[in-house]
Amino acid sequence: MPDSRHNLEVPAAAVGQQAAHRPEPSAQAGSPVTTRPHGYARYRLDGCRCYTCGYACSRYDENRTKAITAGTWQPWTDAEPVRTHLRTLQSCGMGLRTIATTAGVERKRLQAILNGRTERGTKPQEIIRPALAAAILAVEPTLENLAGATLISPLGTRRRAHALVAAGWPQQHLAAHLGMTPSNYGAMLERPNVLARRALDVRAMYDALWNAYPAEHGATPAGITRARRHAAAHGWAPVGAWDDDTIDDPEAFPDWTGQCGTHRGDKAHRRIGLLPVCEPCREARIAYRRELKQARQAVAV
Numbered sequence: 569m570p571d572s573r574h575n576l577e578v579p580a581a582a583v584g585q586q587a588a589h590r591p592e593p594s595a596q597a598g599s600p601v602t603t604r605p606h607g608y609a610r611y612r613l614d615g616c617r618c619y620t621c622g623y624a625c626s627r628y629d630e631n632r633t634k635a636i637t638a639g640t641w642q643p644w645t646d647a648e649p650v651r652t653h654l655r656t657l658q659s660c661g662m663g664l665r666t667i668a669t670t671a672g673v674e675r676k677r678l679q680a681i682l683n684g685r686t687e688r689g690t691k692p693q694e695i696i697r698p699a700l701a702a703a704i705l706a707v708e709p710t711l712e713n714l715a716g717a718t719l720i721s722p723l724g725t726r727r728r729a730h731a732l733v734a735a736g737w738p739q740q741h742l743a744a745h746l747g748m749t750p751s752n753y754g755a756m757l758e759r760p761n762v763l764a765r766r767a768l769d770v771r772a773m774y775d776a777l778w779n780a781y782p783a784e785h786g787a788t789p790a791g792i793t794r795a796r797r798h799a800a801a802h803g804w805a806p807v808g809a810w811d812d813d814t815i816d817d818p819e820a821f822p823d824w825t826g827q828c829g830t831h832r833g834d835k836a837h838r839r840i841g842l843l844p845v846c847e848p849c850r851e852a853r854i855a856y857r858r859e860l861k862q863a864r865q866a867v868a869v
């Protein structure tokens with residue numbers, strides 16, 4: 569992905585529009601509506617950042633990293649961490665068939681690790697070859713791996729869809745691009761979850777359109793202006809405020825000014841007339857002032 573999208577047009581697009589950027593609705597970090605229990609799947613798919621989910625995620629990372637390292641020097645390796653990894657993938661809605669295909673191994677090898685070979689009356693494997701372990705441990709639940717009908721957090725989907733509107737794409741064009749009716753498209757963005765396959769579609773659309781000109785794709789000047797105003801009025805962050813690597817991360821926030829989240833952000837907002845100052849900038853400023861005060865007190869003592 570080209571880097572140029574970053575900070576491409578934030579100030580330019582925002583100046584003079586008096587964008588009232590409020591935080592995003594319900595999609596912000598927190599506990600989204602879902603039936604998944606708190607744990608790794610919920611961390612990964614629903615973007616839950618509660619303590620339980622965060623702990624499960626660090627356990628997952630630890631288990632996987634340790635197992636990968638262990639497999640690099642022994643002729644046989646412990647099957648238990650691989651079993652744990654398989655169960656975690658299953659908890660994310662990945663079937664054994666998908667895991668086997670992604671890992672490039674036979675499904676019965678996975679069954680032997682999980683349940684043993686019932687037809688031979690063997691128990692789940694205790695040790696496995698490192699190459700097999702490595703192939704399985706390499707599989708992670710990504711948008712491409714998940715079953716299309718898996719429900720996931722709509723956060724990244726909304727951010728992308730909204731950023732395109734901020735770039736002047738009328739929503740009916742985006743709906744048509746996805747082969748959806750405007751009302752279905754609108755409903756998709758309102759729901760507390762989105763289908764993994766829709767999230768993939770929207771991601772592909774974003775990658776195709778972020779740098780294209782709506783006018784060259786049939787949008788009228790009035791339609792483009794309306795789209796931009798709509799985005800500004802709703803506080804939707806433009807493409808340049810997002811990073812490809814973090815746009816799906818619940819903890820990421822849009823960088824409106826190029827300095828958001830730092831103590832300089834507050835001034836940057838005022839300089840380009842992008843008010844009100846965003847939450848991360850406000851917090852950074854308060855923290856910075858507190859530090860200054862403490863430093864001064866420390867000197868005075």
Ligand SMILES: [Zn+2]
Pocket residue numbers: 606607610611616617618619620621622
């Ligand atoms: Zn949680």
Ligand SMILES: [Zn+2]
Pocket residue numbers: 824825827828829833834837845846847848849
């Ligand atoms: Zn800011």
